[in-house]
Amino acid sequence: MLSEFLQFLFSGVTVGATYALAALGFTLIYNASHVINFAQGEFIMLGGMLTVAGVSAGLPLPVAIALAIAAAAVVGMLVVRFAIQPAKGADVVSLIIITIGVSLVVRGLTQISLGKGTHSFPAFSGSEPLHVLGATLLPQSLWVLGVTAAVVALLGWFFSRTLTGKAILATAYNRLAAQLVGISTNKVLFLSFALSAALGALGGVLVTPITMTSADVGIMLGLKGFVAAVLGGLGNGLGAVVGGLLVGVAEAMAAGYISSAYKDAVPFVMILFLLFFLPRGLFGARVTERV
Amino acid sequence: MSKNLTLSVQGLSAHYGRIQALSGVDLVIPEGELVALVGANGAGKSTLLRTLSGVQPASAGAILFDGVDITRLPPHERVKRGICQSPEGRQVFGPLSIEDNLRLGAYTHGRQGVEEDLGRMFDLFPVLQEKRRLPAGTLSGGQQQMLAMARALMGRPRLLLLDEPSMGLAPLLVEEIFRVIVRLKETGMTILLVEQNAHAALSIADDGYVIEAGRIILSGPGRELLENEAVQKAYLGV
Ligand SMILES: Nc1ncnc2c1ncn2[C@@H]1O[C@H](COP(=O)(O)OP(=O)(O)OP(=O)(O)O)[C@@H](O)[C@H]1O
Ligand SMILES: [Mg+2]
Numbered sequence: 001m002l003s004e005f006l007q008f009l010f011s012g013v014t015v016g017a018t019y020a021l022a023a024l025g026f027t028l029i030y031n032a033s034h035v036i037n038f039a040q041g042e043f044i045m046l047g048g049m050l051t052v053a054g055v056s057a058g059l060p061l062p063v064a065i066a067l068a069i070a071a072a073a074v075v076g077m078l079v080v081r082f083a084i085q086p087a088k089g090a091d092v093v094s095l096i097i098i099t100i101g102v103s104l105v106v107r108g109l110t111q112i113s114l115g116k117g118t119h120s121f122p123a124f125s126g127s128e129p130l131h132v133l134g135a136t137l138l139p140q141s142l143w144v145l146g147v148t149a150a151v152v153a154l155l156g157w158f159f160s161r162t163l164t165g166k167a168i169l170a171t172a173y174n175r176l177a178a179q180l181v182g183i184s185t186n187k188v189l190f191l192s193f194a195l196s197a198a199l200g201a202l203g204g205v206l207v208t209p210i211t212m213t214s215a216d217v218g219i220m221l222g223l224k225g226f227v228a229a230v231l232g233g234l235g236n237g238l239g240a241v242v243g244g245l246l247v248g249v250a251e252a253m254a255a256g257y258i259s260s261a262y263k264d265a266v267p268f269v270m271i272l273f274l275l276f277f278l279p280r281g282l283f284g285a286r287v288t289e290r291v
Numbered sequence: 292m293s294k295n296l297t298l299s300v301q302g303l304s305a306h307y308g309r310i311q312a313l314s315g316v317d318l319v320i321p322e323g324e325l326v327a328l329v330g331a332n333g334a335g336k337s338t339l340l341r342t343l344s345g346v347q348p349a350s351a352g353a354i355l356f357d358g359v360d361i362t363r364l365p366p367h368e369r370v371k372r373g374i375c376q377s378p379e380g381r382q383v384f385g386p387l388s389i390e391d392n393l394r395l396g397a398y399t400h401g402r403q404g405v406e407e408d409l410g411r412m413f414d415l416f417p418v419l420q421e422k423r424r425l426p427a428g429t430l431s432g433g434q435q436q437m438l439a440m441a442r443a444l445m446g447r448p449r450l451l452l453l454d455e456p457s458m459g460l461a462p463l464l465v466e467e468i469f470r471v472i473v474r475l476k477e478t479g480m481t482i483l484l485v486e487q488n489a490h491a492a493l494s495i496a497d498d499g500y501v502i503e504a505g506r507i508i509l510s511g512p513g514r515e516l517l518e519n520e521a522v523q524k525a526y527l528g529v
Contacts, residue, residue: 163394170384170395177382179346181446182370182399 003134008256009249010132014141014210016248017148018044021203022225023232023240024155025196031172031235032192035095039079039103040200041222042110046072047201048213049110052119061121069201075106076197080190103218110215123209144206151202152241159237168192172235200225220264224251227267233280246270294321296358297450297481298343303352304505305335305342312338314505315352320450320483320498325476327496327513329489329526335505336485337379340452343483344376345369356450371399373449377456379485381439385428389419392427392438396445405445412441415471433464440471451475451482457491469495489526493517501526 022040029037050071054064083102087095124143129136159165171178171188179185204213204221211217228247232239247267255263298320305313312335320326330336341347343354345366354362361369375396384392393412397405413420416437422430427438436456443451453472457465465488473495476482486492493499496513501522509522516522 163398166387166391166395167398170387173384173386174382176346176378177384178395179366180344180370180376180378180382181395181442182367183395184365184367186365 004256006133006135008252010135010137010141012249012252013245014138014144014248015207015251016228016245017144018203018207018221018244019224019228019247020148020241020244021151021199022221023228023244024152024237025199026226026229027232027235027237027240028168028192028196028199030229032168032188033084033095034092035084035099036226037193037196038096038099038222038226039106040196040225041218041220042103042106043072043076043197043200043218044204044221044225045110045213045215045218046075046106046197047204048208048217049114049119049204049215050201051205051208052121052213053114055121061124064121065205068205069198072201073194073198076193076195077190079197080193084189084193085186103222107215107218114215116215118212118214120208120212127209138210140206140209144210147202147206151199155237164191224267227271230271231274294323296320297322297356298483299355299358300339300343301353301355303339303342303354304350305338305347306350307338311350312505313342316502316505316507318500318507318510320481322481323479324497325472325482325484325495327489327492327499328483328485328502329487329492329499329522330502331526332487334502336502337454338505339502340376340378340454340483340485343369343452344374367399370446373447374452375443375446375448375450376452377436377439377443377454379454379458381432381435383427383430383435383438383442386426388424389427389430389438390423392442393419393445396442397447399446408445408447412444415444415474416441433460433468436460436464436468437471440468444475449481451480452485453482454485455487456484457486457488465491489522490517493522 022044025040025043026037029035047068050068051064054067055061059067079102083098084095087098123138123140125139127138127140129138159169167178167183168188168191171183171185175185224247225244228243229240231246232241232243247270250270251263251266254266296319300316300318303313303316304311316339328336328339338347342349345364349362353360356372356374361372384395393409394405397408418434419438419441427435430438440453440456456468460468469491472482472484476495484492484496493513493516499511499513499516500507501509501516509516509519
C-alpha cells in the first residue's frame with residue numbers, strides 16, 4: 001500500500017517538477033507582457049530534441065545540454081523579434097493566438113529537421129533504481145528534483161537581490177512607472193522570453209531520460225504547465241512551482257489508482273474545478289487578466 | 292533670455308486614437324528655472340508630460356532637450372539623458388520596498404553614487420528612511436507622493452517633471468511638498484510643475500503657462516499670471 005503510494009508520488013513529483021519549470025516560464029512572460037505564451041511547451045520539446053541532436057552529432061552530453069538550452073533561449077528571443085514585436089499594439093488575445101501559431105511553426109520545423117521519431121539519451125547517473133520503503137526511485141528523478149530546486153532558489157535570488165530581477169518585477173507591477181524610471185520594457189520582454197525558454201528547455205532535458213521525447217511532446221507538456229501556472233494564481237512564482245507539483249502528483253495518482261487512460265484528463269478536470277471555485281488560483285491575490 | 296534652454300517644445304501635438312489631446316503646444320524651460328503648467332481637468336497637462344517622457348507618442352511637432360531633438364527617442368533613452376518624471380497618481384511599485392523603489396529610480400545609473408543619493412533622499416524625506424524596508428503600497432498617500440518624487444530624483448534629473456504632486460493631500464503635506472520643490476529649485480534644478488493648485492504653483496514659479504483643451508492660451512512670468520484677470524477668474528477662484 002504505502003510502497004505503491006510512494007511509487008506514484010515519486011513519479012508525480014518528477015514530472016511535476018517539469019511542469020513547475022514550464023509554469024515558471026508562463027508566469028515570467030505573463031508578468032512581463034500579460035501574454036500567455038502557448039509556445040512554452042515547444043521550448044520543453046526543444047530542450048530534449050536539441051540535446052538528442054547534439055548527442056547524436058557526437059557532442060558530449062553536458063555540452064549538448066548547454067547548447068540546447070542556449071539555443072532554446074535564442075529561439076525565445078527570435079519569437080519576440082519576429083512574432084511578438086511586429087504585432088506591437090495588438091490586444092492580448094491576438095498575441096496569445098500568435099503564440100499558438102509560433103508553436104505550430106516550431107513543432108513543424110523540428111519535425112522536418114529532426115524527424116518524427118521518439119528519442120532519448122542516457123540518464124545522468126545511470127538507471128539503477130534506488131529502493132525507498134519498497135518503492136523504486138530513479139537516480140534521474142533525483143536530478144530532476146535537485147536541479148529544479150536549485151533553479152527555483154536561483155530565481156528567488158535573482159528576483160529579490162539583483163537590480164535586473166527587480167526591474168522585471170517592477171515592469172510587471174507597473175509598466176508606466178517602469179518606463180519612467182528608465183527600464184526598457186522591450187529589454188524586459190526579450191529577457192523574460194529568453195529566461196522562460198531556457199527554463200522550459202531545462203525541464204525538457206531533465207525529464208527526457210525518463211519519459212523520452214519527440215517533436216510533438218510540447219503540446220501536452222505546455223498545456224499542463226499552463227494548468228500549473230493558473231493553479232498557482234498566474235503571475236505568482238511560488239504558486240507556479242506548487243501548481244506544477246500538484247498537477248504532476250494528481251496525474252500520477254489518477255494513473256495509478258484509476259487508470260492511466262485518465263492521466264492526461266486530470267489537469268483539465270483540475271482547471272475546470274479551479275475556474276469554478278477559485279478563479280484566482282490557489283495563490284492569486286491579484287485579479288487575473290481576462291483571456 | 293540669455294540662459295540655455297533645457298527644454299524647447301515646438302508645435303507639439305498628441306492624440307489618443309482620434310481624440311486630439313495636445314494641439315501645437317509651444318513651451319520653453321530655461322536651465323535652472325521652475326516653470327508651472329496650470330489648467331483645468333482634462334486640459335492636457337498630463338498628456339504633455341507623458342509626451343515629454345516618451346510614453347505617449349507625439350503626432351506632430353518637436354521636443355528639443357539641450358538643443359537635441361528627442362521627439363522619437365524611447366522613454367528609457369530620455370531618462371538616461373535626465374528627463375525624470377513623478378507621474379500623476381504616484382505609481383509606486385506597491386509590492387516592492389521603499390528602498391527598492393528608490394534604487395529602481397537610479398536604474399539607468401548602475402551603482403555609481405547610488406548610496407549617496409539614497410542618503411540625500413532620506414534627508415529630504417526622513418519618513419522614507421524609517422520605512423525603507425516596507426512595501427511601498429503600505430505608505431499613506433502623502434508618503435507615496437514623497438516616494439514618487441524621491442524616485443524621480445534618484446534618476447539625477449536635468450529636468451524634473453512633477454505631475455500634480457499635491458493632489459489629494461492634506462494642507463500640511465501640501466505645504467511640505469511645496470517646501471521641497473522650492474528647495475530643489477534653490478539647488479538649481481530645472482523643473483516643470485503641473486498643478487491644479489494654480490495659486491501655489493504660480494507663486495513659486497519663474498514662468499507659467501496656462502493650458503486649455505490641449506492649447507497653451509497664456510504664458511508669462513508666474514507673478515504676472517497670478518495677477519492676470521482671466522487666470523484669476525478661471526483658476527484662482529477670485
Ligand atoms: N488614455 C486615454 N485615452 C483616451 N483619452 C485620454 C486618455 N488619457 C487622457 N485622455 C483625454 O485627453 C485629454 C487630456 O487629458 P490629460 O490627462 O492630459 O488631462 P489633465 O490636464 O492632466 O487633467 P487632470 O487635471 O484631470 O489630470 C482629456 O480630454 C482626456 O479625457
Ligand atoms: Mg493629469
